[in-house]
Every structure is written in C-alpha cells, then in structure tokens.
Amino acid sequence: MSQQILNELDQKCQDAMDHLHQDYAKIQTGRANTALVESIMVDSYGAKVPLRGVATISIPEPKQIAIQPFNRDQLQSIEKALLEADLGLTPQNDGSFIRLNLPPLTEERRKELVKLVHKYAEDSRISIRNARHEALGQLKGMEISEDELKGKEKNVQDKVDEFNKKVEEAAKKKEEDVMTV
Numbered sequence: 205m206s207q208q209i210l211n212e213l214d215q216k217c218q219d220a221m222d223h224l225h226q227d228y229a230k231i232q233t234g235r236a237n238t239a240l241v242e243s244i245m246v247d248s249y250g251a252k253v254p255l256r257g258v259a260t261i262s263i264p265e266p267k268q269i270a271i272q273p274f275n276r277d278q279l280q281s282i283e284k285a286l287l288e289a290d291l292g293l294t295p296q297n298d299g300s301f302i303r304l305n306l307p308p309l310t311e312e313r314r315k316e317l318v319k320l321v322h323k324y325a326e327d328s329r330i331s332i333r334n335a336r337h338e339a340l341g342q343l344k345g346m347e348i349s350e351d352e353l354k355g356k357e358k359n360v361q362d363k364v365d366e367f368n369k370k371v372e373e374a375a376k377k378k379e380e381d382v383m384t385v
Contacts, residue, residue: 206356209342213360216335217367224328224374231317232291233381234309236263241271241304246285248278255282267308272301309382317382325375329368336364 229239242256255261259273259282271286273279276299283302286295296303309317343356 206343206346206348209339210356210359210363213335213339213363216338217332217363220328220331220335221367221370221374223331224324224371227324227327228321228374228378231320231378231382232306232309233317233378233384234306235266236269236304236306238263238269240291241269241286241289244285244289246278247281255285258282267306269304269306270301271295271304276300314382318379321375321378321382325371328371332364332367332371336360 226239229237230243232240238256238261242254242261244255245252246255246258248258255271258275258278259271262270262272264270271282273282279297279299279302283295283297286293286302286304291304293304293306296305339360340357343353343360346353348356
C-alpha cells in the first residue's frame with residue numbers, strides 16, 4: 205500500500221515536470237519554436253481545434269515560423285487565431301501560407317521572460333508540494349508503526365527533493381536560454 209502511495213507521488217511529480225517543460229517550450233527565446241503556436245485554438249468549421257490539427261507548422265529559418273494550412277479556406281481563421289493569441293507577432297499571409305517573423309528580444313523583454321520562467325518553476329514546486337502533502341496524509345492514515353512512518357516520510361521527502369532539484373535545473377537552463385543573445 206505504501207509503495208502505491210510513493211508511485212502516485214512519483215507520477216504526480218513527473219506530471220508537474222512535464223507541464224513545466226510544456227510551459228517552457230512556449231516561451232520565446234529568440235529562436236523559432238513550433239511549440240510557440242501549435243496549441244493555439246483555431247475556429248475550424250464551427251469547432252475549436254489546435255493549430256497543429258489544421259496546418260503544417262515548420263521552421264524554414266531560425267527566426268521564422270511557417271504555417272501552411274491543409275485547406276486554403278482556413279488561412280483567414282488561422283490568421284485571426286494568431287492575432288487573438290497576442291503573441292506579439294504579426295502574421296504575414298501570402299495566400300498559401302502564413303509566416304511569423306520573430307524579432308530579436310530586447311533586454312527588457314528578456315527580463316520579463318525570466319520572471320515568467322521563475323513563475324512556471326514556482327507553479328511546479330507548488331504542485332510537487334501538494335503531492336507531498338497528499339502522500340503524507342495518506343501515510344498517516346495507514347496503520348503502521350511510528351518508526352515505519354518516519355522511514356516512509358523520509359522516502360517521500362527524498363522524492364520531493366529530487367524533483368525540486370530537477371525543477372531548479374530546468375529553470376536555470378531556460379533562464380540561460382532566454383538571456384543568451
């Protein structure tokens with residue numbers, strides 16, 4: 205039973221890390237990245253669909269994202285969705301596909317992005333703490349000896365420390381990416 209609690213904790217912590225990496229992929233670092241736009245919701249024949257479901261997204265140049273819809277009729281709704289997403293980028297529609305040119309990041313914008321990196325890291329730490337709290341609550345509800353409980357609590361804390369270290373490393377790496385000119 206206690207191993208199941210540790211496995212659940214591990215899974216929740218891993219989910220927090222996965223979510224952190226997804227958030228970090230969406231942060232513009234001065235290099236084009238398809239993750240910046242692929243989850244933007246586009247109105248497609250009356251239904252909201254992620255952009256990757258209605259178009260091919262590619263990186264023809266290091267500072268450019270090209271979006272080619274599967275159906276040309278979708279160009280206008282894709283362009284509208286990109287504008288509404290408020291990426292700070294202006295879509296250029298040439299009739300068959302849309303280009304997004306990424307401008308060089310200013311020092312001020314880089315500092316804003318670093319704050320966002322730290323916010324995402326803190327959100328992950330909060331998720332990990334919540335998972336720890338839940339696991340400890342489940343362990344205390346079990347009928348085990350005090351010594352065994354202390355050992356299990358140490359295992360939980362070791363797992364939490366391991367994931368917090370991973371969050372810190374990911375945040376440090378992303379901050380370096382953002383600040384590199």
